[in-house]
Amino acid sequence: MIEDLAERKAQARRVVRQLKKDYADAECALNFDSPFQLLIATILSAQCTDVRVNIVTKDLFAKYPTAHDMAVAPVKTLEKMVQTTGFFRNKAKNIHAASQALVDDYDGEVPQDLAKLVELPGVGRKTANVVLGTAFGIPSGIVVDTHVGRLTRRLGLTEKADAVKVEEELMEVVPKKEWIDFSHRLIHHGRAVCNARKPKCEACHFLKFCPQEGVS
DNA sequence: ATCCCGAGGG
DNA sequence: CCCTCTGGAT
Known part of the structure; x- marks a missing residue:
């Protein structure tokens, strides 16, 4: 000890x-083209391998590449697309609501602030630290x-x-x-x-x- | 049977 | 602190 x-x-x-x-x-083993996509991929990575997340996000980001796109996606469609990552109802609801919040409060951009990130649905300290560190290079935790x-x-x-x-x-x-x-x-x-x-x-x-x- | 780049709610 | 949500991999 x-x-x-x-x-x-x-x-x-x-x-x-x-x-x-x-x-x-x-x-980072997750595939993404923007801070928004890293945020979504990280939410999906809970209790799931990064390999499977990357399989799912390939189609997901092709169809809904930005927060504006995902905010207007039907939750049922999102549920089907993220089904194999587990916790799919929570995850679909969270990525939809988080996208809507980004559109409403930050013009669709991802805030570079831990407190603001943690307020997003489905985003805790772990996810927020991943986004700040990997997408923005900010060692906030x-x-x-x-x-x-x-x-x-x-x-x-x-x-x-x-x-x-x-x-x-x-x-x-x-x-x-x-x-x-x-x-x-x-x-x-x-x-x-x-x-x-x-x-x-x-x-x-x-x-x-x-x-x-x-x-x- | 047990674990995987968690978060939210009680 | 605990529990629940969930499919996939081993």
């Missing part, structure tokens, strides 16, 4: 250094999804379960200039090596400073 702040900072430096070594070219939460806990950077608390603790120990790439790289590592079910500890370059030394 790493409890001391200085100790967690030291651990964070090791993690950041190894992430840069292993995942130098971190990039650290994206904490299921991968980032799991890996930072395994690596001893936090012991919190709540995503907001995890983000707070990470922001204490990870330099701000690293925030955007930090999450992308952890997510890549979480998918490729340190996955939830059967982590490949024998192939993991982080093992030498991982407190788990093999999770069950």
Whole structure:
């Protein structure tokens, strides 16, 4: 257990250094042509692989490329188009309502502001941080999804379960200039090596400073 | 059976 | 804090 702040900072430096070594070219795996499309793709990515999101958004963005287009789309049509991403009724309702809100309040543009983004239907801190970081290059927070939460806990950077608390603790120990790439790289590592079910500890370059030394 | 780049509501 | 929404992948 790493409890001391200085100790967690030291651990964070090791993690950041190894992430840069292993995942130098971190990039968002979601396909998009605009901040609006990234926002929609990120809403759809809940409990769903990015590969499937990209399959769905290919047709979705061809038909409704902008907030103005999606705001006037029939919700039933949206439900059918996003059906295979799961939670499809909520997601269809949210992407429709969020598009309408963007048209009403921001002339169809995506605001570059965390508080305004989080007010949009279906947009929480995770989605807002993805859009601000990846579409606008603004490190307004650290994206904490299921991968980032799991890996930072395994690596001893936090012991919190709540995503907001995890983000707070990470922001204490990870330099701000690293925030955007930090999450992308952890997510890549979480998918490729340190996955939830059967982590490949024998192939993991982080093992030498991982407190788990093999999770069950 | 269990997890996937969550959010909203109770 | 908990629960619900949901299909796909393994």
